[in-house]
Amino acid sequence: MLADRFCFPCALGKTGLTVNKREGDGATSILVTRPLYGFYRADREAKPRSRLAFRPLHRAMGWCDAPDHPSYNQQVRLPFSTSHEEMWRQDALYDLIVVLDINISVRKKGRGSALFMHVARPGYLPTEGCIALSKPDFRQLLTGLSPNTRIQIGR
Known part of the structure; x- marks a missing residue:
């Protein structure tokens, strides 16, 4: 993944x-x-x-994935009665999230939902379609991110 001047190893779909x-x-x-905004688990992470x-x-908090x-x-x-993702997870994957x-x-209906940047599983195991980084790399990246940052995925 390449974001402005940063380049980090990451897990993909x-x-x-x-x-x-x-x-x-x-x-x-x-x-x-581009990144829009983020969330963090205040019981585990500092802002x-x-x-x-x-x-x-x-x-x-949830995220609707029903097209x-x-x-x-x-x-x-x-x-929420329809298909959704729960944002409050027992594992650490959503301790830090950036909504892309x-x-x-x-x-557009059916073109993907809950496509976030979040914390990677140990060993960078694949995601369901998101971008996942190690927590140290993620924290470093966040210091340079703004709504104007361009994030290139692939190619």
């Missing part, structure tokens, strides 16, 4: 890279995007030093 992202395909989109806006996660729902690819409040502008500014 379990089915590789794609230019034709589809909901649930396990792939990471090949594109240039990151960053020019991005960061808010603490809470237990009632036919009006809240598709948006944060939702739990309980992938299918958000221009939202």
Whole structure:
């Protein structure tokens, strides 16, 4: 992953890279995007030093991944009756999250949801389509991120 002057090893989607992202395909989109804002687990992490806006996660946070729902690819409040991802996780993957502008500014049904930058599993095991970095690299990257940063994925 390349973000402005930073280049870091990262984990990508379990089915590789794609230019034709589809909901649930396990792939990471090949594109240039930008970070929008972030979340952090205040019970585990200090608020990151960053020019991005960061808010603490809470237990009632989810992210809708149901393409036919009006809240598709948006944060939702739990309980939520339609398909969604829970943001408050037992593992450390979502201790730090950056929401990327992938299918958000221009939202298209079925083109992917919850495509975040988050903490990598040990050994950089593949993701469901997100970009995952080690926590030290992520923290370093956050100090240089702003809404104007361009993040290149693939190529």
